[in-house]
Amino acid sequence: MDYNPTQIIRMCALGMEDEVLKSRTIWMCSSCVTCTTRCPMEIDVAGVMDILKEMAVERGIECPEPNTKRFHDIFMGIVRARGRMNEPMLFGHYKLRTKSFMDDMEIGKEMMKKMKIKYSPKVKGHKEVRKIIDKAGPKI
């Protein structure tokens, strides 16, 4: 996090688009929504973080947390194709795209041993999901 959330909101109010949209902060936000819940000025801070991410992507700004962005893109790509998430595909694609096979090897092995990861089917209405994603964004 390069700026704290209070700074991000103040920078928005001051029109500091460049700094805000290029920040790492907006991508480090875990959307726990504690900020929105507590803000005495009733600003939906978590909502603002989301919109800033959307704007940054729209403007083609390179994401300072590339693996985070890759994760979301892969996730939505699978949902767009199948209507639901498919964990084997998510983990497989993510590991390939980020070249991080060696990370989490132990956990991966345990999960396989216990047969925790299942292959989920394509949903009958997956074409409708594709239409929804294509209409509402993001561009995949």
Add this chain to the structure above:
Amino acid sequence: MTETKTAAKRFAYYPGCSLKSSGGEYDHSTRAALKHIGVELTEIPDWVCCGASSAHNLSHELALALPLKTLILAEPVGLDVLAPCAACYNRLKVAETSVAQDPDVKKRMEEIVEKPFGGSIKTVNILDALEQIGLGETRARVVKPLAGLKAVCYYGCLLTRPPKKLTGSDPDNPTGMDNLLAVLGAEPKFWSYKTDCCGAGHAMARSDVVKTLVGKLRESAEEAGAEAIVTACPMCHANIDMRQETEPGNRMPVFFITELMGLAFGLPQAQSWLKKHLVDPLPLLKKLNLL
């Protein structure tokens, strides 16, 4: 209080993608526990992804449209929707209240989904559902009270926030799970991390963040005098189960609340759920004579 009234309660069931895969224990224990108290669950045919973390991270419209699609699919059956996964519950509930609170949002979402939503069904989480049915129905079926199990209830972020869009649990000190745990005979310990984030969706791309936050949760649970953590979210469960950094023999087990219901009800299949955990909870349960 009459505890023998048959709670013929029915819900439309939305397991969500996690419960159909790595969160399988939560699905199985929820179905079994609810069946045991006389609740009928009908899985929504052809339900779709709720959007989880990635939808709202990339598109605020998609974040509402996707879960609304499932609510629209469920509406004709006319039953309230039970979503045990905290994230799915949150996405569905926020979509439901957003369109109810703002007609412009409703119009735009119906445009995207190309179908109308009548707003006649409500989304509930597992704690809401059990409260609606009446905790007496749960209490009446406890045959093996979880005596001696000191645990903290971990609600995480999504069961209670943002409060304006959800069903009213206190976002700072919710008590639904604590009450339920007490009904099961266990000892809920008070702690100040009930709703502190575990790192959530950062699990894959920034697991260092999750490890730090999970470390804080585990330390606080210990300080509170707990030997286990109880949760109602498959993401929180996975993070706590898989990202503790103490030595393998020294990790705190984490339960789904419905797994504990199954144990307290004496359901024979309860152990099969627990075997799926990475941090083995059986030694603790054996020590307390709860198996």
